[in-house]
Amino acid sequence: MIDLKLPKPTRLEGIIVTIDGPAGSGKTSTAREVAGALDYRHLDSGSLYRAATFSLLRESINVKEWEHLTVSDLDLLNLQILPMDDKIIMSWDQKNISSEIRSAEVTEKVSYVASLPQVRKWLFETQQNLGLNGRLVADGRDMGEVVFPEAEVKIFLTASLEVRARRRLLEYIDPKSHDEMLDDEMKRINKRDLADQNRQHSPLVQAQDAIQVDTTKLTFHQQVKTLLGIIKDLTGIGS
Ligand code: DC
Numbered sequence: 001m002i003d004l005k006l007p008k009p010t011r012l013e014g015i016i017v018t019i020d021g022p023a024g025s026g027k028t029s030t031a032r033e034v035a036g037a038l039d040y041r042h043l044d045s046g047s048l049y050r051a052a053t054f055s056l057l058r059e060s061i062n063v064k065e066w067e068h069l070t071v072s073d074l075d076l077l078n079l080q081i082l083p084m085d086d087k088i089i090m091s092w093d094q095k096n097i098s099s100e101i102r103s104a105e106v107t108e109k110v111s112y113v114a115s116l117p118q119v120r121k122w123l124f125e126t127q128q129n130l131g132l133n134g135r136l137v138a139d140g141r142d143m144g145e146v147v148f149p150e151a152e153v154k155i156f157l158t159a160s161l162e163v164r165a166r167r168r169l170l171e172y173i174d175p176k177s178h179d180e181m182l183d184d185e186m187k188r189i190n191k192r193d194l195a196d197q198n199r200q201h202s203p204l205v206q207a208q209d210a211i212q213v214d215t216t217k218l219t220f221h222q223q224v225k226t227l228l229g230i231i232k233d234l235t236g237i238g239s
Helices: 028-038 045-058 072-077 103-116 117-130 143-147 161-169 174-200 220-235
Strands: 018-020 043-044 077-082 087-092 136-140 155-156 210-213
Touching: 018 028, 018 143, 018 220, 028 043, 028 136, 028 220, 043 045, 043 087, 043 117, 045 077, 045 087, 045 103, 045 117, 045 136, 072 117, 103 117, 103 174, 117 136, 117 143, 136 143, 143 155, 155 220, 161 174, 210 220
Parallel strands: 018 136, 018 155, 043 136, 155 210
Antiparallel strands: 077 087
8 A cells, every 4th residue: 555644854963843932931042942952953933033124124115015025025135044053143234133133123013024924935934944954943933833834842832921021021121120111011012912813824823733831830940941851751852
């Protein structure tokens, strides 16, 4: 009998681990640490959407034009995305933009840019290419469901809205001012969650075969340990 089922892709260097979840769930910091522990490359896919947003703003393309841009137009942006050792370096006009892509201006516009189908199409291939040989921990919103549906391990991180807002504030504000800013941050995060969940193309959803990990009560160390434990149990990879 002929088995018509396609074989799973053979990745030369290792497996793919995807970590998806809403804003502030700790995906990116956890993915970076897990990748380091496994000696894998880390792909922070949100930073690609941020870099695209930064380029559109910097190249003074009118916001009203963004939805009409084609993949060929996007190719003309002065943006470079290059894997270098275990990092992915993003530059605009030959300058590293890793801090600029975190600005409030980029953060305000990025959900809109990420909702545009042409932008998603344009970044899809770049992301898949980064995972061709495996040995990748990729975090984002649609890593397990759309970009790497064949990933060996899929995690979906959640945490309460309040905890996610507090974690985001910790990244840039003195903890003493947190209580007065908490409400505004919760509203901002909730608005982005709704935009990411309700958009037409690749909305934030938990892949059916993803394992959900609620990090509300976990420390960062416990979060990383939990994920490494899941990866070890499912694949035998890691120590
Ligand atoms: O994780 P982050 O805040 O850096 O993500 C920035 C934005 O990009 C956020 O609005 C969600 C979007 N995003 C996405 O749509 N798909 C991904 N795979 C990663 C991020």
